[in-house]
Amino acid sequence: MSSELAISRSIEQSDLAAPNTGAQLLRRTWRAVVPILWGLVLPAVVLPVWFSGAYWGWLPEQILPTPAEVWGTLLEMLRSGELKMHTGISLLRVICGFAAGTVVGVALGAAMGLSSRIDDYVRPFFTAIAQVPALAWIPLAMLLLGIGEALKIVVIAKAAFVPVVMNTSAGIRNVPKEFVEVGDTFQFSAWQKLRLVVLPGSIPSIFTGLRYGLTHAWIALVSVELVASSEGLGYLLVWGRQMFWLDTVLVSMIVIGLVGFVTDKVLAVVEQHLQRWRIDDA
Amino acid sequence: MTLNSAGSETTPRLAFFRGLVLPVVFLMLWELSSHSGLFNPQFLPPLEKVGATAWRELTNGELLSDLMVSLRRDLTGFAIGTGLGVAVGLLLGLSRIADRIFTRWFNGLKQIALLAWIPLISIWFGFDESAKVVFVALAAAIPVILNIVEGIRLTSRKIIEVGEVFRFNRRQLIFLIYLPSAMPSILTGIHLALIYSWLATIGAEYFMAAGPGIGGLVIAGRERFEMDLVLLGIVVLGAVGFTIDRLATWLEYRVIPWRRL
Numbered sequence: 001m002s003s004e005l006a007i008s009r010s011i012e013q014s015d016l017a018a019p020n021t022g023a024q025l026l027r028r029t030w031r032a033v034v035p036i037l038w039g040l041v042l043p044a045v046v047l048p049v050w051f052s053g054a055y056w057g058w059l060p061e062q063i064l065p066t067p068a069e070v071w072g073t074l075l076e077m078l079r080s081g082e083l084k085m086h087t088g089i090s091l092l093r094v095i096c097g098f099a100a101g102t103v104v105g106v107a108l109g110a111a112m113g114l115s116s117r118i119d120d121y122v123r124p125f126f127t128a129i130a131q132v133p134a135l136a137w138i139p140l141a142m143l144l145l146g147i148g149e150a151l152k153i154v155v156i157a158k159a160a161f162v163p164v165v166m167n168t169s170a171g172i173r174n175v176p177k178e179f180v181e182v183g184d185t186f187q188f189s190a191w192q193k194l195r196l197v198v199l200p201g202s203i204p205s206i207f208t209g210l211r212y213g214l215t216h217a218w219i220a221l222v223s224v225e226l227v228a229s230s231e232g233l234g235y236l237l238v239w240g241r242q243m244f245w246l247d248t249v250l251v252s253m254i255v256i257g258l259v260g261f262v263t264d265k266v267l268a269v270v271e272q273h274l275q276r277w278r279i280d281d282a
Numbered sequence: 283m284t285l286n287s288a289g290s291e292t293t294p295r296l297a298f299f300r301g302l303v304l305p306v307v308f309l310m311l312w313e314l315s316s317h318s319g320l321f322n323p324q325f326l327p328p329l330e331k332v333g334a335t336a337w338r339e340l341t342n343g344e345l346l347s348d349l350m351v352s353l354r355r356d357l358t359g360f361a362i363g364t365g366l367g368v369a370v371g372l373l374l375g376l377s378r379i380a381d382r383i384f385t386r387w388f389n390g391l392k393q394i395a396l397l398a399w400i401p402l403i404s405i406w407f408g409f410d411e412s413a414k415v416v417f418v419a420l421a422a423a424i425p426v427i428l429n430i431v432e433g434i435r436l437t438s439r440k441i442i443e444v445g446e447v448f449r450f451n452r453r454q455l456i457f458l459i460y461l462p463s464a465m466p467s468i469l470t471g472i473h474l475a476l477i478y479s480w481l482a483t484i485g486a487e488y489f490m491a492a493g494p495g496i497g498g499l500v501i502a503g504r505e506r507f508e509m510d511l512v513l514l515g516i517v518v519l520g521a522v523g524f525t526i527d528r529l530a531t532w533l534e535y536r537v538i539p540w541r542r543l
Contacts, residue, residue, distance in 0.1 A: 038382035063406065117300070124301035125308070132520035135397070136484050139504040140512050144325060222395040226489050241401035249401050257394035
């Protein structure tokens with residue numbers, strides 16, 4: 001693959017080095033612009049309809065605020081720091097819950113992956129707990145933990161925990177036996193085998209688990225903030241709904257989508273970085 | 283995988299008994315601590331009380347009627363969502379123009395955590411049954427669309443070339459090449475839709491207006507501090523989710539037997 005990479009690199013370089021005639025430049029710009037133009041078709045249709053709908057009052061404002069209002073609310077909430085405060089609180093909760101769920105999850109998953117005895121003991125119980133989604137545990141957790149920070153952290157941690165355990169144990173279990181045998185041949189100690197064979201071999205699967213875990217954690221955050229919270233993005237949603245401020249609701253939804261997207265992308269980049277040794281068959 | 287490449291084998295029988303240990307210990311601890319008087323029995327009702335509640339709810343028919351309401355909500359939303367999802371997914375997958383116009387925006391929309399739609403939907407569709415069904419339908423449609431588009435896009439270049447060699451027209455290409463080849467993805471999407479619509483049913487019953495349904499039962503139990511009712515409801519929620527998933531796996535296997543997991 002390294003040779004392939006070298007070839008593709010050299011192609012890129014020669015492409016860059018090629019004389020940029022005017023026609024070529026034009027074609028390249030055109031190729032970059034076309035998808036953007038296509039992407040603008042939908043807003044070009046939707047925004048005027050939305051504007052005129054709001055302008056002529058086809059729908060009451062509580063049902064559909066004007067785009068300008070939503071934009072204004074977004075700017076206003078940015079300026080007042082309100083949005084930053086709520087997003088910060090939500091992020092902090094997700095990070096704490098995700099960290100707790102991940103640490104416990106990787107430890108348990110690794111134990112289950114390394115020892116089939118532990119797996120035998122734990123898996124049925126784990127499966128039973130995993131069957132009930134984090135969302136469904138909320139009322140029970142509220143009875144046991146109240147509606148404070150502990151509730152949020154526990155629910156989020158549970159959401160992240162399940163996919164992390166499943167993918168970590170599967171990843172370790174699926175490290176090819178041959179790899180371990182190579183380790184035996186080199187007379188690796190158990191620790192060396194773990195660090196040099198098992199860990200690199202299971203990293204892709206573990207990261208799949210982490211990404212699922214983060215997605216689930218984010219969903220769990222929104223749900224737990226919908227029920228019991230006096231700050232955070234989920235609270236903004238509930239508050240907006242109660243006051244019939246649809247602009248606030250829409251802004252919160254956009255921010256929730258953006259944060260989910262960005263955090264997933266960050267993990268994807270980390271994942272790629274950790275897998276740079278990997279040989280691609282494609 | 284064990285660190286010694288010569289792993290030890292265990293019999294399934296032994297594995298089964300080992301699997302029983304934790305649940306049994308857990309339940310015994312529960313029962314003991316519940317009777318010890320150290321904990322408020324309101325938070326930790328003894329198992330026999332949970333059992334009695336389950337029996338009562340079963341025999342007076344309330345549990346079943348709640349279950350039926352939830353399942354109907356779930357399946358209605360699922361049917362609507364999957365139907366729309368298949369239509370939209372095929373459109374996005376097969377029409378290049380639709381793909382260029384909509385796919386990017388759809389990918390943006392799907393970033394929004396599912397539950398975050400609840401306030402908007404409950405403002406737009408009121409607080410009654412229709413809002414819940416719309417939410418469930420949305421939850422079902424998203425994975426269907428994603429997987430259909432993905433399945434069509436991943437159709438092997440080689441198979442398409444075979445179609446071109448046979449001079450297939452567009453309709454033949456769609457029905458003889460794209461759809462069969464995307465079938466496993468489509469079914470995966472529908473399978474996911476079943477799982478997500480049950481999740482959304484729970485979410486709708488928890489967060490939208492209270493009403494009949496298993497979720498409503500749990501919420502009512504929480505408000506009245508009846509832990510036994512909450513536990514019963516959660517066990518039922520989990521059992522239904524489990525059954526739905528198993529059924530879907532079985533069906534998927536029946537429809538395309540050539541696909542082994």
